[in-house]
């Protein structure tokens with residue numbers, strides 16, 4: 309078929325192909341529906357698209373034919389400025405390192421029909437994840453180069469079809485139940501045009517489809533609070549992805565960490581999902597023999613090269629033909645992985661197994677030339693095309709509402725976390741209030757007031773900064789997952805996080821701290837001054853949480869993020885005007901104060917306290933007496949280097 313860029317023609321051809329496959333799929337429905345408890349009767353209502361959302365159904369699958377031809381992936385491993393660990397090498401090469409190309413995948417071919425479950429297997433480091441991630445377009449690096457292609461219903465690139473990727477780790481919120489997790493995911497993933505009933509029905513459908521009925525009301529749990537089992541969590545992770553009703557489902561080692569029975573049940577579930585017409589592609593480590601029989605296709609890799617790619621029924625005959633017969637009572641998966649692996653325990657073994665691998669690779673190269681038509685002969689119907697995501701997930705306001713609701717629920721279910729910040733505010737207020745109790749109005753008192761106002765700016769802000777940095781490093785993986793799945797955007801996430809914490813934290817923490825400290829320290833009993841004091845703390849609190857966001861955006865792990873946060877805090881302290889008068893900072897870095905929030909906070913606190921005040925001058929004559937100048941608020945403000953306004 310000619311390569312066509314015309315969208316209409318593509319769609320027409322695509323629809324025709326889809327109808328053909330759908331007919332074939334309907335023909336196999338009887339088999340699927342008798343294949344154990346995981347299959348349920350197909351819904352009698354007419355099938356509609358999830359994206360169109362008139363009447364949602366997981367049965368509405370767009371059959372997707374996946375063709376992989378000559379896929380070769382290489383990476384430049386030469387030292388680079390982008391990788392600090394290679395700097396010594398880069399310097400020793402006098403900053404001019406020649407490209408060093410490592411081929412990760414060597415000309416992989418495969419033909420994966422809709423309605424099939426494909427396993428990518430091979431020894432450790434054989435390139436399974438590289439292949440899966442490349443198909444799912446999850447690796448973007450200027451150092452990677454690709455030859456060959458993967459087409460999805462004739463189009464190059466996975467973004468032209470509805471697809472989802474289940475990661476190896478379960479990134480779920482531990483305090484939510486299985487049903488709540490799926491409900492929130494449905495609310496975020498499905499377009500605003502869907503009704504609450506539709507979304508609820510899809511959630512129940514996913515629960516039924518994945519066999520999660522028993523644990524639907526169980527919390528996900530974590531190492532401290534037990535909840536769902538490892539197998540159930542995996543199913544929930546798959547369920548979350550299933551809500552996007554993908555036609556192509558990628559899974560990275562979904563059985564890792566599961567016991568044999570859970571692993572078997574999980575692969576049965578994948579088989580059942582495939583039988584609905586999906587193309588399911590998974591990497592898997594050493595599947596047990598019962599699991600082997602559930603696969604439709606296998607791609608076997610060794611050191612990045614394919615040694616087999618085709619229907620599972622043809623795998624053992626292929627190796628037998630090459631002289632490697634499966635011995636009795638041996639797991640076929642382990643057998644094929646073993647014969648394709650290089651054993652480097654001794655030099656002799658390494659030479660022997662390397663020679664065997666070379667024979668297997670060479671034989672498969674010849675075989676694949678006849679099995680897979682070359683790239684130019686397969687139907688490539690269009691260029692890389694991205695599906696519009698806008699219509700397929702919740703809009704801005706709905707994201708804010710759903711995420712706020714979810715964060716509130718998660719916060720209330722973690723009373724220790726919720727009370728920690730309140731307790732911290734009270735304890736800090738009382739301890740500092742006690743140290744600075746009832747400050748005098750003499751020179752010593754003025755000096756102490758300056759110190760106290762700095763502590764209110766810096767120390768309280770520092771605790772919030774570190775606490776929020778820590779919490780964000782825990783919470784960000786969920787955002788990263790949802791953001792990479794295009795169902796949560798950054799602004800609604802930030803907004804909702806603060807909205808949900810407004811009542812539990814953002815308002816009460818600065819309020820309690822201000823209330824205790826202000827009156828214990830003996831500041832003026834003046835309502836306007838107190839509320840100004842509180843408002844400054846409130847704004848400072850937001851500045852600190854936004855700084856924490858910035859640090860975690862830069863580095864996702866706590867050691868790195870807290871290092872940046874500490875650096876930012878130190879810069880804030882130096883430039884705020886407490887330790888060095890801000891007008892005497894060396895001229896080249898004096899501008900720093902203008903981009904330092906603690907300069908504004910400390911300045912505002914000082915302005916609130918000192919501006920217009922006159923302290924206890926031992927001389928008579930009041931503010932007009934030059935000997936009492938040091939007791940006037942104006943003098944104190946200018947001595948700290950703050951502008952008059």
Ligand SMILES: Nc1ncnc2c1ncn2[C@@H]1O[C@H](COP(=O)(O)OP(=O)(O)OP(=O)(O)O)[C@@H](O)[C@H]1O
Nearest residue numbers: 383385410412430431432433434435436437438439
């Ligand atoms: N960006 C990269 N730069 C350099 N080498 C890489 C890169 N990505 C992958 N590799 C190498 O490619 C090989 C295949 O890696 P991959 O993670 O795909 O293997 P795998 O089969 O999934 O292994 P495992 O089962 O242990 O997870 C490994 O040797 C790995 O070190």
